Amino acid sequence: MADGVQRAGTTLPDGGEALAWRLEGMDCASCVAKVEGALARMPGVSAVEANLMGERLTLRLDRSAGPEATPETVERRLAAIGHPATRLAPPGAPATHRAREAASEAHARGEAFLHAHGDEDDDEAAEGRRWWQTAKGRLVLGLGALVAAAWGLSHLLPREAYWIYLAATLVALWPFGRRAVALARAGNPFSIETLMCVAALGAVAIGAAEEAAVVVFLFALGELLENVAAGRARAGIRALVELIPRTARRERADGAVEAVPAERLGVGDLVRVRPGDRVPCDGEIIEGRSSLDESPVTGESVPVPRGPGEPVLAGSVNADGNLRVRVTRAAADNTLARIARMVEEATASRAPTQRLVERFARWWTPGAMGAALLTILVPPLLFGGDWWTWTYRGLALLLVACPCALVISVPAAVASGLSAGARRGLLVKGGAALEAIGAARTVAFDKTGTLTAGRPRVTDVVPLAAGADDAAVLRSAAAVEAGSSHPLARSVVEAAAAHGIAPPPATEAGTVPGKAVFATVEGRRVEVGSPRHAAEAGAALPAAAAARIEALEAEGKTVVAVLSGGAPLGLLAFRDEPREDAAAGMAALRGLGVTPVMLTGDNERTGRAVAGALGMEVRAQLLPEDKLRVIEAMKADGPVVMVGDGINDAPALAAASVGVAMGGGTDVALEAADAALVRERVMGVAELVALSRATVANIRQNVGIALGLKALFLVTTLAGVTGLWIAILADTGATVLVTANALRMLRWRPAAVPGPSTEAPA
Known part of the structure; x- marks a missing residue:
């Protein structure tokens, strides 16, 4: 969160207030830019951060800046630009969704987090709502009916066809025109809405009212398709929280068992978990033995035997024994909740490629408007071209220039990659780290607790x-x-x-x-x-x-x-024996063209004995400051990933290009490094590299699709082959294509990691 913005309604030391809202209609990265740009210029508002995949807005508000510095003013501006907002209540206040199930004290035990993770989303997947039940779905159906009615009337009254389409266009333009004006007043005159409105009104002015009406309808349809696709991408994050059962069987002081909402469980409570039940909390087994299927949380495909004194994770499935479990974490702080929160926050972290695309898009739109103006003016003025023809082509060029597909290409792929990794116990804290992992040519490992089990x-x-x-x-x-x-x-x-x-x-x-x-x-x-x-x-x-x-x-x-x-x-x-999969993990890294290196404080002979068995280089007898020097030296040859236990190796983790903590279920591992492995498997490092490279490849495909289609239709538009409605359909189609391609990442499997011979390199 930017500048420490953590909770809705939190008073900050400087007198400002940290506020949070859930936003509607967050479909693509341009929505993020619109929201942040519109609010950044408001008095008293700072540290604005809009999260596309989380549909969340956080900011710092200083009410002493003037009468306009109020949450209500923020909400009015958001509604004006097409993103109605619901303010998230401060911790302790009742929430509409869960209040029907639990008493208000559930908030103090974590309900605020669950409520904030999409319980009331306005997308196709939320609350069982279908696309036609959403605001954008109703708008598309209404516009479709309007355009269809205009088409029918134009056949009955052909002389009045222009005026019928004109009326349909103006009615259809009303919501988008209001949004374009609001964005212009907020300091964003070159919005996508402005491009579309100018093109549609220009088409009306030259007598192409029929095409103008179709353009507006297709634009609304494109926004709806983006909304549906974004909702499906968010479903991966929401599914993590939904793994936690709604109720738990809590043991009372007299030994009787009562059913209570899982959100009401507190640290120290005792719960009973029957065979086949999903564990409702992070806890410790007090009595009983069973095998637990932890695959929903860690991706571990084989059930893990657990007994008294051993931990259990919320969301895992009890296979075959009755368990008595003591709760060790409240609902808001259990492993699944922290993973979901981390993934959601990671999607707000812009990857370097995404930042480059966004900077390019800021110049692209005004540049496109200038190019369209030149297309309209230059041929008629200098070469005697037909005004109608070149005006029409210039307006079509405006629609071709809509940057929706380009700006969504990167964040959609990154969000899908982060979600796919989280489902398999590979946690990455943002697009920047996800890109960097795959670029590394060296991975440095601590020995104790990382390559070995840490139990000498x-x-x-x-x-x-x-x-x-x-x-x-x-x-x-x-x-x-x-x-x-x-x-x-x-x-x-x-x-x-x-x-x-x-x-x-x-x-x-x-x-x-x-x-x-x-x-x-x-x-x-x-x-x-x-x-x-x-x-x-x-x-x-x-x-x-x-x-x-x-x-x-x-x-x-x-x-x-x-x-x-x-x-x-x-x-x-x-x-301390190496982990069972350490040798296979090193072989997989070498198969990916990555050099594994052990950094250890142990003596040279011990280091060589362990490293030799694993087929990797070794630097031994290193003090903490020595590890830092080695990491810095390695970085001179390219990005370096450092893998450690997240505690003793914190300096080296921080110095590396990307720090990966082994043991993602711990507080330190989730907070200290750029990435974490929930399953304490060395093979997970190779899987992270493969995930990163698959995501980067997906990003390149998306950017290629977006720019390639733009270039193709730019040529066909200027040549007069394609017109207005084809231009907007091409933009919508490109957006759908890149989003669909990004969603393929949700099906990524660690099996993509190569498994070469385990022979050590010469």
Whole structure:
């Protein structure tokens, strides 16, 4: 959201107010430009952002700017330009759609989000309404009947045919003319409505009233077709929210079960999920075991076994067992709701190609009007051409120049690509990131938690101090690591617990960034860190220890040294196995012409052991600042994608051309990176690259269709082969073609990722 605009009715620190509306009639990118342009010049209005696919408007309003700085004034201007708006109520206020199902406190638990995601859309897919039940559908039917009546009367009264068509044209032009005037007064005199009205009135002036009436009808029909297509594209986002069941079986304090709206579930509530039921919330299993079909949320095709203590996602289907689940997220914050919100916001982020097309379109329309004027004037004045003929061709040129198909070509493809990815657990935060992923020739991976499962275990304990045994080394190390959430720290604590060792309390804990952790244990300073840190700290390891470290690292294990009182106490070795699909994921990337590189803080031998098994390059012993330098160096050769866990790798993720977080269901992964993988699969990175390239190819096809048809009909119009109604039909047809082509992206499948041999490159 622009400038922090987050919620309707939110008061900002500077005294302004963040407001939001749902808009009607948002069919193409030109609608976005019209809305933003019309409001940007209003007093007190700033940070205007219109979302095409979300049909949402957000802005900042400073009511102290004058009497016109009111929400009502904004709504009047929106209605005047053809986009009636419904203001979204602030959190806590009742919503019309859900109020019939739940009490008002449901809003405090997330109903505001669900209400804002299309429950009352004015498109063909919303509320079960068909196209003929919408305002634009009724307008098209009315205009069609008017033109048909004029055609019939013209045969009965041929002498009066011109006047009959003139009346039909003027009546049909009324709604579009009002909109064109409103847009001109708002600072947009070169709107598509202006082009169409000028062309239709010009046709009337030269006696082509019949064609003028058909032009207006076809223009309205084109807008309706855009509306229907946009509604179908939005359906992919809306379907995510609709996966959440409307009701849940909540357990009361006395153990009885009651049916309540899912929106009323709060954190800590207990719900029962029967076999075949869809899970109504994000939660944790308290009792029961079952297999869960998570494909609606993550795209995972195989049911996943779940038991006590394990998480479940809202929208997944319980296959075969009774479950008792504790709610861990409110409705507005569950995984599906956050994914839908992120995808909707991503569609408002303009891709570089889209920005280029929009800049081009701003000059295109006035340029087209100038070209049409020259077409009308130059041949008659300089070459003795017929005024009627060249006026007619100039007016047809105006209609050919309508940029609808061009400006919708990019956002329609991007929105479809984002929706297709979201359905399969590939989340991308906008068109810019989606374009950049496919252009990358290098993908850098963190090792722990990304290429590996992030669950290392202690494999070897090597005492070094005289009189020390395995238990002593584990006891001291576990005391230092007890308060850390690092994967290696958890594995030390788990290993100690497995041996029945209770670590003593530790005080004065701290870290040496990227090297070690330390604490005071039973009066002695204990440090757990890399062998390099031990050497830098002056704790010389015995020669036998150095040989043992080399042997362990050659096995792909990570070795840390435990120091007590500045002297070596022992060594711990860990191993974190690569994810099951890591090798296949690297092979798929190589098949796409992308070079995978591992960036790890582990030692060279461990890094090479893991990277060698996966067939990828490796840069080892990297501190966080070293990773940044490596990323910057790689970017000199082209875009770089960095894949990490979204927490420890945040600096590298931010420095890369595109940062991809592994584990899209977490808060950090959804917020920290440019893209996230809901399914923690390495293959998802190759799927992201394939999705990006498919989307970019779709964009190029759309731009080619739009410009190609424009060029074709420009030639035929100037040559006199095609006329007014063919010109507007060509524009409508091009718009429908590019939208239909973009909707093909909704059927994209990850199976498009190539699967070459898994042999490592030489």
